[in-house]
Amino acid sequence: MRLGPRLARGFFARPATEVAPELLGRVMVRRLPGGDRLAVRLVEVEAYEPDDPASHAFKGPTPRNLVMFGPPGRMYVYLTYGIHFCANVVTGIDGVGSAVLLRAAEPLEGLEAIRRRRGLEDVQRLCSGPGRLTQALDIERRDNGLDLVLGRDVFLTAGRPLSPSRRSRTTRVGVNVGADRRWRWFERGSPFVSPGRPSVSGKPVKG
DNA sequence: CGTTGGATTGGCT
DNA sequence: GCCAATCCAACGC
Numbered sequence: 148m149r150l151g152p153r154l155a156r157g158f159f160a161r162p163a164t165e166v167a168p169e170l171l172g173r174v175m176v177r178r179l180p181g182g183d184r185l186a187v188r189l190v191e192v193e194a195y196e197p198d199d200p201a202s203h204a205f206k207g208p209t210p211r212n213l214v215m216f217g218p219p220g221r222m223y224v225y226l227t228y229g230i231h232f233c234a235n236v237v238t239g240i241d242g243v244g245s246a247v248l249l250r251a252a253e254p255l256e257g258l259e260a261i262r263r264r265r266g267l268e269d270v271q272r273l274c275s276g277p278g279r280l281t282q283a284l285d286i287e288r289r290d291n292g293l294d295l296v297l298g299r300d301v302f303l304t305a306g307r308p309l310s311p312s313r314r315s316r317t318t319r320v321g322v323n324v325g326a327d328r329r330w331r332w333f334e335r336g337s338p339f340v341s342p343g344r345p346s347v348s349g350k351p352v353k354g
Numbered sequence: 355c356g357t358t359g360g361a362t363t364g365g366c367t
Numbered sequence: 368g369c370c371a372a373t374c375c376a377a378c379g380c
Contacts, residue, residue, distance in 0.1 A: 193361070201361070203376095211376060229374030231362050248361055278362050321361055343362080 150174050150186065151305030156296050159219035163194035163238040163245040168314055168332040170236070170247060174255065174306040177284040178299060183260050185284055187274055188306060191251035191333035191340045193319045195235070197243050201325035204244025215244040220296040224286060231278030234286050236295060236303070250320070250331070251275045253339040254283070276341040309334055317345040 154173065159166060170192050177185040195202035203212040203225065214223040215237055223235040223246050235246035252274040254261050261283045265273050274280040281287065286301070295302050315335045318326055326346035333340045 195361075203361080206377090209376070225361085226374060228360060228362050228372080230372060233361060235361085250361085276362070319361070323360090341362095 149307060150176065151307075153296065154220075154303045154305060156218075156220045159236060159238050159296070160240060161219075161238060163196050163247050164330055166236070166238045167192045167194040167247045167330065168311070168316075169308055170249075170303075171314055171332060171334055172307050172309040174304045175249070175252065175284070175301070176304060177257075177286070177301050179260070179285060183257055185257035185261060186255040187252035187280070187284065188255055189249060189252050190337045191249075191331070193248040193250055193332075194238075194330040195246050195248065196330075197239070197245050199325050199328065199330075201319065201322045201328075202244065202246075204246075208244065212244060214292045215246050216242060217292070220294060222286075222290060222293045222295055222301060224281070224288060224291040226288060227278070232281040232287050233277040234281050234284075234290075248277060249280055250277045250343070251333070251339055251341040252280055252283075253337065271338045275339055276343065279341075318347070320345055322346050 170189050173189050175187050204215045208216045218241045219237050221237045223237055227233050234249045237246050239245040254273055261273050274283045314332050316329050317331045318329050319331045320343035
């Protein structure tokens with residue numbers, strides 16, 4: 148399986164809506180304390196821009212979202228619904244808050260280790276959602292702020308990016324404000340994409 | 355200081 | 368389809 152070279156800082160130093168679709172087909176590598184290596188291929192992402200009311204960064208820096216305002220290429224991890232962690236890649240320029248949420252992936256390496264972590268056999272559901280992906284890769288609060296460009300424990304490699312014709316684009320999942328923005332991208336036809344339902348234009352997700 | 359609700363998931367009706 | 372789980376940042380008083 149081709150991992151390719153690491154993605155460089157410059158790759159992330161662009162608007163989230165530009166970086167997000169180009170992350171499809173890239174490989175996320177996770178080195179576990181025991182030495183095991185996990186690798187997954189990204190198949191679903193969402194962009195969160197600075198002027199985006201759905202973004203954690205919309206109202207300015209807070210202790211939680213501070214990493215989003217730091218340099219690009221770092222990982223922003225937060226706890227959602229008190230239960231699940233979500234992993235993002237920080238994008239744009241230092242000092243401005245933007246990121247790409249990693250929503251789903253296809254396991255490439257360490258399948259059995261991932262199955263054990265998830266307590267689940269079905270390959271298609273191992274990483275098919277933001278909370279599932281972080282559980283599969285053992286990403287939690289302690290990993291918030293890790294540098295994906297220079298770090299050893301988590302990083303991204305070139306993989307094989309998807310041509311635009313193999314990408315699909317919709318509104319984002321679970322978003323109530325800024326629901327009209329079509330900032331979710333995924334690999335067309337992939338069985339590893341999350342089952343989450345995109346927001347409907349003009350209507351909130353819930354209610 | 356008390357309340358609210360969320361970039362979700364899995365289990366149950 | 369419905370809803371509980373479980374934390375805590377954000378916000379109102």
